[in-house]
Amino acid sequence: xxxxxxxxxxxxxxxxxxxxxxxxxxxxxxxxxxxxxxxxxxxxxxxxxxxxxxxxxxxxxxxxxxxxxxxxxxxxxxxxxxxxxxxxxxxxxxxxxxxxxxxxxxxxxxxxxxxxxxxxxxxxxxxxxxxxxxxxxxxxxxxxxxxxxxxxxxxxxxxxxxxxxxxxxxxxxxxxxxxxxxxxxxxxxxxxxxxxxxxxxxxxxxxxxxxxxxxxxxxxxxxxxxxxxxxxxxxxxxxxxxxxxxxxxxxxxxxxxxxxxxxxxxxxxxxxxxxxxxxxxxxxxxxxxxxxxxxxxxxxxxxxxxxxxxxxxxxxxxxxxxxxxxxxxxxxxxxxxxxxxxxxxxxxxxxxxxxxxxxxxxxxxxxxxxxxxxxxxxxxxxxxxxxxxxxxxxx
Numbered sequence: 001x002x003x004x005x006x007x008x009x010x011x012x013x014x015x016x017x018x019x020x021x022x023x024x025x026x027x028x029x030x031x032x033x034x035x036x037x038x039x040x041x042x043x044x045x046x047x048x049x050x051x052x053x054x055x056x057x058x059x060x061x062x063x064x065x066x067x068x069x070x071x072x073x074x075x076x077x078x079x080x081x082x083x084x085x086x087x088x089x090x091x092x093x094x095x096x097x098x099x100x101x102x103x104x105x106x107x108x109x110x111x112x113x114x115x116x117x118x119x120x121x122x123x124x125x126x127x128x129x130x131x132x133x134x135x136x137x138x139x140x141x142x143x144x145x146x147x148x149x150x151x152x153x154x155x156x157x158x159x160x161x162x163x164x165x166x167x168x169x170x171x172x173x174x175x176x177x178x179x180x181x182x183x184x185x186x187x188x189x190x191x192x193x194x195x196x197x198x199x200x201x202x203x204x205x206x207x208x209x210x211x212x213x214x215x216x217x218x219x220x221x222x223x224x225x226x227x228x229x230x231x232x233x234x235x236x237x238x239x240x241x242x243x244x245x246x247x248x249x250x251x252x253x254x255x256x257x258x259x260x261x262x263x264x265x266x267x268x269x270x271x272x273x274x275x276x277x278x279x280x281x282x283x284x285x286x287x288x289x290x291x292x293x294x295x296x297x298x299x300x301x302x303x304x305x306x307x308x309x310x311x312x313x314x315x316x317x318x319x320x321x322x323x324x325x326x327x328x329x330x331x332x333x334x335x336x337x338x339x340x341x342x343x344x345x346x347x348x349x350x351x352x353x354x355x356x357x358x359x360x361x362x363x364x365x366x367x368x369x370x371x372x373x374x375x376x377x378x379x380x381x382x383x384x385x386x387x388x389x390x391x392x393x394x395x
Contacts, residue, residue, distance in 0.1 A: 012348065019046030022367050022374050024353065032348070035366040035378055036355045040186065040218045040331065043245035043291055045367040050286050051248045058282035066273055073281025080288055084227055086236035087256035091265070092276030094251045096217030096243035097131025100180075102255035102270060103239045104135050107178035107211045108155075109264030119177040120155040123170050127161060127188030127358055128181065130215050130241075139180055161191065164200070171204045178211040178239070183229040186218035189359030190326050190333020195233035202235035211238040211261055217253070221245035222291045222368050224329030225301040232328070245368070248287035252280045291368060300368050303375050304329045307364065310379040318386040320393070326361075330368060333361040338389050346388045352381035 015027040022045050024032045037043065044051065065071065078090040091106075093099045104122060111119035122139055130136040134153065137145040141158035155177075159166050170176060183198060185191040205212040214237040219229035221242060226232060228240070238261040243253035253275075257265075274280075290296060308325060311334060315322040324335035336343055340360045347354050347362070355363040366378065 012344070014348065021045040021047075022370055030351060032351050032353045033374065033378055033381060034353045035364045036353045037365050037367050038249055039244070039355055040223055040365040041244040041247075042249040043221060043223070043368045044248050044287065045369060046249075048248060048290070050290060051250070051283055054282045054286035055250070055279065058279050062278045064274070064277045064279070067271065067276065071276055071278055071281060073278055073285060074276040077281055077284050077288065080285070080292075081254060081256060084292060085240070085256055086258065087240065088259040089257055089262050089265075091255045091257075091270065091272075092280070093243070093253035093255065093272055094274050094280070095131070095253045096215075096241060097133045097136050097253075098272065098275070099217065099241035099243050099253035099255045100130045100136045100139065100215060101133050103180070103213045103215075103241045103257075104139060104178075105270060106239055106255065106257055106262055106265055107213060109269060110211060110261055111177050111264075113264035118175050121157055121170075121173065121176045122155060123157045123159060123167070123176060123179045125159055125161045125181050127185050127191060128215070129185070129187035130180065130182075131217070161185075161193070162197070164197075167201070168204055171208050171210050176208070176210050178213050179205060180213040180215060182215045182217075182219060183233070184219040184224060184328045184331050185358075186331065186363070187358055189335065189357050189361040190328075190331055190363055191359075192326065192328045195235075198230060198233040198235040202237075205238075213237060213239045213241070215241050217241055217243045218365075219328070219331055221288075222297055222300055222329075223331050223365075225297055225304060226329075227292055227297070229328060229331075245291060246287065247280060247284050248291075250280055250283040250287075252284045296368055299370075300329050303366075303370050303372060304332065306372060306375050307332060307379065310375075311382070314379070314383055314386060318383075318390065321386045321389050327363075330364070330366055330370070332364040333357055333359075334364070335359060335361045336389075338393055342392070343385065343389055346392065347381065347385040349388065350381040350384045352378060352385065354382075 024034045128140045138153040138156040239257045311325045327333045357363045
């Protein structure tokens with residue numbers, strides 16, 4: 001391993017060289033069933049032929065021109081996103097963190113444009129994750145991510161998820177600009193916010209002129225069985241960040257907003273050199289076409305129902321290993337009794353790749369087109385991992 005890489009990653013001892021569908025091939029010849037999917041990013045698996053072809057075709061035409069010129073692919077993908085969501089306008093980025101930054105700036109700029117520049121407070125929640133940029137880590141407030149980077153940014157408030165009394169009081173404050181939350185937390189341990197809570201939150205925000213921001217970087221783009229996770233509740237946001245699956249593995253992010261919420265985002269208020277580049281838009285359109293198909297979303301609901309049912313069965317058989325099964329769609333969290341990092345390593349021994357998560361969870365984030373047969377294989381490997389964990393704990 002090179003000594004010239006900044007040591008910020010605790011990498012698994014696996015060197016992958018190729019992949020197809022839900023399979024990853026390592027340099028040593030091991031073939032893994034991939035239920036990480038680039039952390040919910042490779043939503044159509046590895047090397048999907050339509051995405052590969054879209055990239056090749058665009059690569060022969062034009063890669064990059066910056067946003068000083070019109071990019072037709074942006075207009076086409078923005079039209080699709082707005083047609084299938086609450087939004088009227090879109091800003092394209094290269095990542096989820098950048099989409100969140102745009103969302104935070106959009107919210108504050110909205111109030112400034114309304115003659116209320118004192119409205120700067122952004123309310124976030126414990127267990128949240130909004131990316132690694134400076135604004136994003138302050139919005140989430142996780143001590144592990146903000147410590148050592150100087151003073152906390154002003155105007156960011158963290159509350160306990162589910163503390164309705166404190167939330168209502170914070171929303172009613174005259175300095176509050178927006179509330180940001182994930183309808184289903186990813187890194188926070190696959191905690192799904194109850195639909196009724198989202199509806200109540202929407203009402204409080206509306207009543208007090210506060211903007212509602214959803215971070216659907218991980219939960220969006222079909223991951224929960226609807227195109228957007230918040231659709232299950234019927235409580236639409238004013239602003240939404242999405243990324244990850246939007247490009248099927250190619251770096252794309254987007255900040256969606258209503259015309260009213262984005263009223264302050266006028267010329268020169270924000271920008272990006274690479275955001276919405278022709279390569280990204282070509283792959284994004286191909287990915288969007290596949291993910292938004294009714295049959296893709298139906299498959300998510302079918303396969304996730306099977307996986308959750310089977311995992312509950314494992315919980316009954318291995319109560320000493322599995323404490324809880326949670327999440328929504330194919331954003332599944334399994335809270336463990338043994339250490340989750342050790343469990344991930346034991347799963348790799350069974351040729352199964354799972355992601356980590358907060359609250360001592362592992363996450364299953366497979367491709368949205370995972371087959372029933374592959375899902376059954378994942379359960380078989382997960383059960384063998386439980387057996388191994390039981391043996392390790394007894395030793």
